[in-house]
Amino acid sequence: MTILSRCIVIMSGVLLFSSQFPIFSTTTTATQKTHRFACHVIPRQSLNQTTPPDQQSPNPKTILSTITNLLWGQSLPPGLLISTVRTTWNSTWQLMMSQLAPSDSSGRYTRPASKFRLNPPFTLQNSTTLHLYVGLPCPWAHRTLIVRALKGLEDAVPVSIAGPGQDGSWEFKDIPISNRDRNILVPGRDNANGCRNLKGVYGLRRSGGYSGRATVPMLWDVEKKEVGCNESYDIIEFFNSGLNGLARNPGLDLSPKELKGKIGEWNGLIYPNVNNGVYRCGFAQSQDAYDSAVNGLFTTLEAVEDHLTTSRYLCGDTLTLADVCLFTTLIRFDIVYNVLFKCTKKKLIEYPNLHGYMRDIYQMPKVAETCNFSAIMDGYYKVLFPLNPGSICPVMPSGCEHDVLLSTPHNRESLSLANKTTKQDH
Ligand SMILES: *[C@@H]1O[C@H](CO)[C@@H](O)[C@H](O)[C@H]1NC(C)=O
Ligand SMILES: *[C@@H]1O[C@H](CO)[C@@H](O)[C@H](O)[C@H]1NC(C)=O
Numbered sequence: 001m002t003i004l005s006r007c008i009v010i011m012s013g014v015l016l017f018s019s020q021f022p023i024f025s026t027t028t029t030a031t032q033k034t035h036r037f038a039c040h041v042i043p044r045q046s047l048n049q050t051t052p053p054d055q056q057s058p059n060p061k062t063i064l065s066t067i068t069n070l071l072w073g074q075s076l077p078p079g080l081l082i083s084t085v086r087t088t089w090n091s092t093w094q095l096m097m098s099q100l101a102p103s104d105s106s107g108r109y110t111r112p113a114s115k116f117r118l119n120p121p122f123t124l125q126n127s128t129t130l131h132l133y134v135g136l137p138c139p140w141a142h143r144t145l146i147v148r149a150l151k152g153l154e155d156a157v158p159v160s161i162a163g164p165g166q167d168g169s170w171e172f173k174d175i176p177i178s179n180r181d182r183n184i185l186v187p188g189r190d191n192a193n194g195c196r197n198l199k200g201v202y203g204l205r206r207s208g209g210y211s212g213r214a215t216v217p218m219l220w221d222v223e224k225k226e227v228g229c230n231e232s233y234d235i236i237e238f239f240n241s242g243l244n245g246l247a248r249n250p251g252l253d254l255s256p257k258e259l260k261g262k263i264g265e266w267n268g269l270i271y272p273n274v275n276n277g278v279y280r281c282g283f284a285q286s287q288d289a290y291d292s293a294v295n296g297l298f299t300t301l302e303a304v305e306d307h308l309t310t311s312r313y314l315c316g317d318t319l320t321l322a323d324v325c326l327f328t329t330l331i332r333f334d335i336v337y338n339v340l341f342k343c344t345k346k347k348l349i350e351y352p353n354l355h356g357y358m359r360d361i362y363q364m365p366k367v368a369e370t371c372n373f374s375a376i377m378d379g380y381y382k383v384l385f386p387l388n389p390g391s392i393c394p395v396m397p398s399g400c401e402h403d404v405l406l407s408t409p410h411n412r413e414s415l416s417l418a419n420k421t422t423k424q425d426h
């Protein structure tokens with residue numbers, strides 16, 4: 001056998017194994033269509049799956065040497081070993097990425113353009129019928145937790161928190177939540193349906209099961225036994241204005257009529273370039289695709305940084321849904337996207353206005369409680385297998401310790417105060 005054909009033998013072996021994983025069973029088009037504002041877990045796959053079941057804790061080195069022994073006999077020249085591994089790994093990576101992150105012919109990650117539906121087509125009557133499913137690492141789910149907290153909807157909309165599981169699904173843990181912990185956001189049981197994983201919940205739909213991927217956030221209609229909504233933006237709009245009869249803070253309006261235009265403009269810029277932009281960097285499958293994603297991301301961050309010199313929030317003095325959407329990406333930026341998704345041109349901490357703005361929002365009552373950095377780090381570094389096969393969490397540079405940094409004063413009140421004073425003077 002030539003070296004090439006030997007490599008091909010190994011590769012086909014790897015591809016064969018890959019096809020067993022659940023993630024590969026969905027088609028690319030389905031993936032593209034259904035993942036606008038939702039998180040799915042990408043399974044962590046380990047090389048030990050290639051070993052016989054009786055081997056308890058297999059070592060990748062053993063597997064590799066078994067394969068190479070098989071093909072070449074006892075000793076494989078180091079140069080050949082390296083090139084074989086490189087080719088095998090590259091092909092596996094290409095395959096996984098093409099399945100996990102649908103891309104166009106030039107390797108650009110393609111999530112369909114966002115649709116910000118201002119009048120969600122769903123109707124949900126009242127509290128007794130609602131239940132929210134989230135996962136803590138997911139930025140789209142995080143939006144719903146923030147708006148739920150700010151509006152005081154904790155009692156009206158109970159939540160169940162899933163964690164990323166080994167087999168590629170959102171799983172619940174069999175940990176009962178005591179009354180004391182009710183408002184602490186930790187992964188636990190499915191409090192509405194008692195399912196073991198989120199797929200099970202989707203499967204309970206009265207209108208007839210579900211075979212696609214089970215994503216968070218998901219608002220469940222208990223009464224109808226139906227997915228009420230699984231588009232994060234629709235959920236936060238609904239939380240903002242659709243449940244005021246039950247909210248403890250009904251006066252807060254994160255999407256006032258007079259700002260809807262501005263909010264839409266910001267969303268239209270921030271969604272493709274920042275929220276989804278970081279994913280386009282991380283899942284790019286060609287240098288060109290990566291270059292253009294990174295360029296769009298940082299050009300937009302620079303523009304927002306400029307804007308925030310004079311404006312406390314995106315749309316002026318008041319926090320809006322556009323800020324909530326930007327915030328959940330910013331809070332993950334230095335600890336995850338900068339490293340794992342190669343959003344490396346700058347760290348967020350190098351943008352004084354953006355960083356101050358992030359701290360401003362973080363320090364609002366009840367927002368910090370929705371941010372769990374160890375859950376975020378674990379979620380991204382341990383689950384996104386093709387991007388971080390060793391599952392090793394990196395150390396952050398000193399000065400970037402998130403919780404310490406985030407509690408430093410932001411001094412951004414002065415921006416709104418300055419304008420108020422000016423207005424009064426007139
Ligand atoms: C939301 O749930 C519906 C089923 O009710 C499903 O068809 C759709 O693909 C899901 N969307 C996302 C983004 O997961
Ligand atoms: C692979 O290894 C991990 C930890 O090393 C273990 O939790 C898992 O059960 C193993 N999977 C199989 C299929 O042996």
Ligand SMILES: *[C@@H]1O[C@H](CO)[C@@H](O)[C@H](O)[C@H]1NC(C)=O
Nearest residue numbers: 086087088089090091093094
């Ligand atoms: C990886 O594979 C792709 C496509 O199969 C190829 O274009 C690329 O040159 C390979 N890269 C390396 C480093 O082998």
Ligand SMILES: *[C@@H]1O[C@H](CO)[C@@H](O)[C@H](O)[C@H]1NC(C)=O
Nearest residue numbers: 125126127128129223224245
């Ligand atoms: C909520 O919905 C349930 C079931 O549809 C109904 O019995 C109840 O009266 C409703 N409560 C309110 C406050 O509307």
Ligand SMILES: *[C@@H]1O[C@H](CO)[C@@H](O)[C@H](O)[C@H]1NC(C)=O
Nearest residue numbers: 310311312316317415416419
């Ligand atoms: C304050 O006033 C300046 C100039 O009039 C304006 O550009 C800026 O958006 C205002 N800031 C806020 C927070 O309203």
Ligand SMILES: *[C@@H]1O[C@H](CO)[C@@H](O)[C@H](O)[C@H]1NC(C)=O
Nearest residue numbers: 184185186187372374375378
């Ligand atoms: C953060 O999430 C982890 C699970 O990933 C959980 O064990 C931990 O208790 C949470 N921490 C806080 C402060 O809620």
